[in-house]
Amino acid sequence: MTKIDINNNYWVMDSMPKDNNFFECFKLLKEKSIEVPEGFILTKNIFLSMDAGTRMIMTDREDSYLPPTPIGEKITGTVLSEVVVSKNPGFLPGQKLRSWGQWADYSLIDPESMFPSIVNDTEIDLINYVGILGANGWTAYVGVVETGRAKKGDAFVVSAAAGCTGLLVGQIAKIVGCKVIGIAGTDEKCKLICDSYGFDGAINYKKENVSDQLKELCPEGINVYVDHVGGPIAEAVYENMALFGTLAISGLLDYYSSSKRSPGPKNYDLILMKRLRVEGFFSPDFYHRENEFNPLLKNWIAEKKIKLPFQTTKGLENLPEAYLKLFEGGNIGKVVVEV
Amino acid sequence: MTKIDINNNYWVMDSMPKDNNFFECFKLLKEKSIEVPEGFILTKNIFLSMDAGTRMIMTDREDSYLPPTPIGEKITGTVLSEVVVSKNPGFLPGQKLRSWGQWADYSLIDPESMFPSIVNDTEIDLINYVGILGANGWTAYVGVVETGRAKKGDAFVVSAAAGCTGLLVGQIAKIVGCKVIGIAGTDEKCKLICDSYGFDGAINYKKENVSDQLKELCPEGINVYVDHVGGPIAEAVYENMALFGTLAISGLLDYYSSSKRSPGPKNYDLILMKRLRVEGFFSPDFYHRENEFNPLLKNWIAEKKIKLPFQTTKGLENLPEAYLKLFEGGNIGKVVVEV
Numbered sequence: 001m002t003k004i005d006i007n008n009n010y011w012v013m014d015s016m017p018k019d020n021n022f023f024e025c026f027k028l029l030k031e032k033s034i035e036v037p038e039g040f041i042l043t044k045n046i047f048l049s050m051d052a053g054t055r056m057i058m059t060d061r062e063d064s065y066l067p068p069t070p071i072g073e074k075i076t077g078t079v080l081s082e083v084v085v086s087k088n089p090g091f092l093p094g095q096k097l098r099s100w101g102q103w104a105d106y107s108l109i110d111p112e113s114m115f116p117s118i119v120n121d122t123e124i125d126l127i128n129y130v131g132i133l134g135a136n137g138w139t140a141y142v143g144v145v146e147t148g149r150a151k152k153g154d155a156f157v158v159s160a161a162a163g164c165t166g167l168l169v170g171q172i173a174k175i176v177g178c179k180v181i182g183i184a185g186t187d188e189k190c191k192l193i194c195d196s197y198g199f200d201g202a203i204n205y206k207k208e209n210v211s212d213q214l215k216e217l218c219p220e221g222i223n224v225y226v227d228h229v230g231g232p233i234a235e236a237v238y239e240n241m242a243l244f245g246t247l248a249i250s251g252l253l254d255y256y257s258s259s260k261r262s263p264g265p266k267n268y269d270l271i272l273m274k275r276l277r278v279e280g281f282f283s284p285d286f287y288h289r290e291n292e293f294n295p296l297l298k299n300w301i302a303e304k305k306i307k308l309p310f311q312t313t314k315g316l317e318n319l320p321e322a323y324l325k326l327f328e329g330g331n332i333g334k335v336v337v338e339v
Numbered sequence: 340m341t342k343i344d345i346n347n348n349y350w351v352m353d354s355m356p357k358d359n360n361f362f363e364c365f366k367l368l369k370e371k372s373i374e375v376p377e378g379f380i381l382t383k384n385i386f387l388s389m390d391a392g393t394r395m396i397m398t399d400r401e402d403s404y405l406p407p408t409p410i411g412e413k414i415t416g417t418v419l420s421e422v423v424v425s426k427n428p429g430f431l432p433g434q435k436l437r438s439w440g441q442w443a444d445y446s447l448i449d450p451e452s453m454f455p456s457i458v459n460d461t462e463i464d465l466i467n468y469v470g471i472l473g474a475n476g477w478t479a480y481v482g483v484v485e486t487g488r489a490k491k492g493d494a495f496v497v498s499a500a501a502g503c504t505g506l507l508v509g510q511i512a513k514i515v516g517c518k519v520i521g522i523a524g525t526d527e528k529c530k531l532i533c534d535s536y537g538f539d540g541a542i543n544y545k546k547e548n549v550s551d552q553l554k555e556l557c558p559e560g561i562n563v564y565v566d567h568v569g570g571p572i573a574e575a576v577y578e579n580m581a582l583f584g585t586l587a588i589s590g591l592l593d594y595y596s597s598s599k600r601s602p603g604p605k606n607y608d609l610i611l612m613k614r615l616r617v618e619g620f621f622s623p624d625f626y627h628r629e630n631e632f633n634p635l636l637k638n639w640i641a642e643k644k645i646k647l648p649f650q651t652t653k654g655l656e657n658l659p660e661a662y663l664k665l666f667e668g669g670n671i672g673k674v675v676v677e678v
Contacts, residue, residue, distance in 0.1 A: 056612075065612045230608070255608045264603020269569070269594045272619035273395075273404045279618075280611035 004042055004085055005033045009316055010104030011075045016068070017058050019257045020327045022320040025058070026075065034108055041091045041116070043081035043099070043107045047312075048319065049130040050335040051077060052163075052228075052326040053283075055256040065282055074102040080119070080130050081107050091116070098129045103319060105339055115287045124301065131308045131334045132168060132301060135283040138293045139250055140168035144176060147248040147281045148224040152177030155218040157237060159205075160228035162189035163326070164308065164334040165250060167197055169226045171306045174198045178224070181217050183210065183233055185329040192332065197307075210236035221245065230254040235265040241274050249280040257327065309333035341375045343424055348655055349443030350414045355407070356397050358596045359666045361659040364397070365414065373447055380430045380455070382420035382438070382446045386651075387658065388469040389674040390416060391502075391567075391665040392622075394595040404621055413441040419458070419469050420446050430455070437468045442658060444678055454626045463640065470647045470673045471507060471640060474622040477632045478589055479507035482565040483515060486587040486620045491516030493562035494581070496553065498544075498572050501528035502665070503647065503673040504589060506536055508565045510645045513537045517563070520556050522549060522572055524668040531671065536646075549575035560584065569593040574604040580613050588619040596666065648672035 007030065014027035036042045054077050056064040069075055079101035083093050088111055091097070099116035101107025109116055119129045131137065143165075144150050156173040160166040161182025170193060173180045181201040182193045190202035203213040210233055214222065221242025227234055231254030237247070271278060286293075300306040311331055313322035316339050325331040346369070353366035375381045393416050395403040408414055418440035422432050427450055430436070438455035440446030448455055458468045470476065482504075483489050495512040499505040500521025509532060512519045520540040521532045529541035542552040549572055553561065560581025566573055570593030576586070610617060625632075639645040650670055652661035655678050664670040 063606075063609060063612055065614075249611045252608050252611050263605045264607025266602045267402075268603025268607070269591050270402060271617060272588045272591050272621065273402055275404075275619045275621055275624065277616065277618040278610060279616040280614045282611065282614055285614065 001038070002036045002085070002087060003033050004036055006042075006084075006106060007032060008034060008104055008106045010102055010106075011316075011319060012073060013058065013069045013071055013075055015071060016060055017055075017257070020324060022324055026320050028317060034106060036085050036087050036108065039088050039111070041083050041088050041109045041111065042085040043079070043097065043101065043109060044084050045079045045081045045101060045105060045107055045339040046096075047080040047127060047130055048103055048316075048337040048339060049078035049080070049134070050319075050323050050326055050337065051135070052251060052253055052256065055327070059256070066284075074104060076100060076102055078130055078135060079107050080126060091118070096120070096126060098134055103316070103337075105316060115284075117290055124298065127310060127336065128301070128308070130336060131164065131310065132297050132306060133294050135287070136164045136308075136334065137168055137297045138286055138289065139165050139281070139283045140172050141293055141297065142281055142283075142286055143169055143226040143248045143250050144172040144224075147279050148173075148226055148246055150176045150178050150224045154178045154223035155181070155220065155242070156224045156226075157181045157183065157214065157218070157222050158226045158228070159183045159233050159237075160251070160253065161193050161199065161202065162332045163228065164331075166226075166228060167193065167308060167333055168306065169250075170199050171197055172300075173224070175300060175305050179218075181214070189332060205233055211239050214240040218242075224248065226250055228253055235267055238265050238267045238270050238276075241270065241276055243274050245274065245276050247276060247278040249278065253327065311335045312338050314338045340377070341424070341426060342372050343375055343381060344372045345381075345423075345445060346371060347373060347443055347445045349441055349445075350655075350658060352397065352408045352410055352412060352414055354410060355399055356394075356596070359663060361663055365659050365662075367656060373445060375424050375426050375447065378427050378450070380422050380427050380448050380450065381424040382418070382436065382440065382448060383423050384418045384420045384440065384444060384446055384678040385435075386419040386466060386469055387440075387442055387655075387676040387678060388417035388419070388473070389658075389662050389665055389676065390474070391590060391592055391595065394666070398595070405623075413443060415439060415441055417469055417474060418446050419465060430457070435459070435465060437473055442655070442676075444655060454623075456629055463637065466649060466675065467640070467647070469675060470503065470649065471636050471645060472633050474626070475503045475647075475673065476507055476636045477625055477628065478504050478620070478622045479511050480632055480636065481620055481622075481625055482508055482587045482589050483511040483563070486618050487512075487563040487565055487585050489515045489517050489563045493517045494520070494557040494559065495563045495565075496520045496522065496557070496561050496576060497565045497567070498522045498576075499567035499590070499592065500532050500538065500541065501671045502567065503670075505565075505567060506532065506647060506672055507645065508589075509538050510536055511639075512563070514639060514644050518557075520553070528671060544572055550578050553579040557581075563587065565589055567592055574606055577604050577606045577609050577615075580609065580615055582613050584613065584615050586615060586617040588617065592666065650674045651677050653677045
């Protein structure tokens with residue numbers, strides 16, 4: 001154990017959020033030193049990745065896919081950072097890495113459990129390693145190709161389409177050869193995904209009847225849906241699924257902030273009537289496949305088939321504002337905090 | 340077109356059933372002749388197969404997997420019958436066949452659309468062709484092996500376990516090497532499936548807390564569930580699924596009689612949290628695979644690994660009573676009407 005004298009600001013969970021009251025529940029604290037155990041590394045954070053899925057570690061639910069962050073503990077998430085102190089022979093000071101870490105100036109990383117991956121790339125801006133070349137890109141790939149099994153000619157729909165994973169999902173579905181419809185919450189987002197990201201159509205769920213629009217845009221039914229939201233949007237999609245269609249569930253934003261359970265779609269029986277496949281998937285299950293996904297994704301970046309806009313919030317102290325964007329439709333593309 | 344003079348009693352749909360008031364909705368009529376068009380065959384029914392899934396063609400729902408039987412028309416279902424008149428070179432009088440047909444003394448069969456299959460077997464009682472060697476057996480096989488992808492050592496659960504398909508599902512899951520738990524509605528059924536059909540455990544959902552019992556019987560979680568009922572039993576199963584488990588949906592008895600939609604399970608979000616696969620399947624999708632399934636199933640019959648009890652109601656006029664059993668928990672094994 002080595003004690004490192006260092007000024008570290010860090011966010012802790014002061015209480016469990018109800019709905020999305022992050023300003024009340026996150027608390028910024030300071031410390032003057034960090035203990036680095038044998039085998040661990042200490043890194044200086046450059047970018048903190050804001051991901052809606054981490055909402056599930058801010059809940060009392062017993063059956064979340066990851067255990068909750070205990071009250072008073074540092075809040076965690078994916079970070080892009082630089083090694084400052086290494087007590088592990090696999091890492092050297094100065095190396096940049098993407099890893100699970102803390103929402104703080106510095107991250108203390110246990111390489112055994114926190115998936116650090118050295119990023120060493122002179123061709124692509126390293127920020128992409130918390131975007132296309134990170135969990136969002138892998139999730140999009142798995143959602144379209146593996147869980148979704150999308151094929152050329154399929155009618156393909158994605159919700160939260162202007163969000164980071166949604167934008168990537170839509171672009172990968174276009175690469176596969178699908179007709180791609182995005183569902184988003186503003187006219188600006190709908191225009192953007194069609195004009196700049198190659199979507200074939202878009203539905204503004206706040207203004208339009210989603211089911212009617214889907215019927216018009218996918219008259220032969222939807223073959224693949226990548227869901228990020230659940231709730232009434234998912235119900236409208238179920239209504240319009242084609243026989244033997246697939247619903248690949250990547251997120252259920254509608255449920256994240258409720259400590260109580262929300263019911264499944266009222267037309268759940270369509271799973272039987274239409275012989276649908278509904279399947280959940282979750283990026284930590286395929287973190288170990290980075291070396292398989294990233295060469296593919298880098299080729300697509302080079303071929304200009306896939307791109308991702310970043311919304312960068314500067315300053316650790318402004319983090320709650322950045323995080324809230326994910327839940328209030330305020331973001332287009334990837335939200336990061338630059339420390 | 341040939342007109343055949345014949346006394347035929349037949350059931351028609353007099354009104355659409357609400358809940359399960361079949362005695363009011365089915366009406367027995369008589370006719371003295373039947374027109375047999377070119378290409379069709381007329382058969383004398385021996386056994387009528389009673390199947391809960393046909394409840395879905397007795398509904399106003401627009402999105403049932405099969406279109407509704409129009410009011411005033413003959414009610415249809417699977418029959419085992421003998422060819423009386425053939426206007427089709429593929430069929431000869433005297434041949435026995437399993438086919439889609441009518442709930443009547445005679446069936447008028449269009450071989451193009453009604454899946455007739457000649458049954459010619461001297462080793463096995465032909466009634467098995469509307470049981471193990473028919474849609475129930477194929478559904479059970481697909482549910483366990485293909486949609487369910489059950490493996491040796493899996494914790495396997497089936498609802499409506501003493502019903503025809505449920506009994507077959509449980510026995511096939513045992514052949515695969517699973518630990519098999521059946522959910523049924525009487526102590527008698529629970530005892531029977533364990534004592535006579537090899538189930539490892541049973542839960543009486545009318546007397547026991549299904550979720551608590553599943554927790555005790557499947558402490559490491561359920562790997563595969565073949566669902567015949569939906570509703571609260573399915574919710575208790577969701578609660579106890581293992582990570583990456585499968586819910587193969589073969590039926591949703593809880594929803595069949597409601598013209599309104601019933602919501603999905605309140606813990607639908609577990610599909611994401613546990614990365615579950617939920618998939619519907621439906622026997623007409625694999626009717627064409629009889630020659631693949633039946634040799635397997637016949638071997639298992641010969642090896643005494645699979646068997647099926649029949650509950651036979653005699654007399655066409657007693658059909659509503661037999662059909663009602665499927666929805667009120669009155670049956671063990673296969674219900675047939677002997678004409």
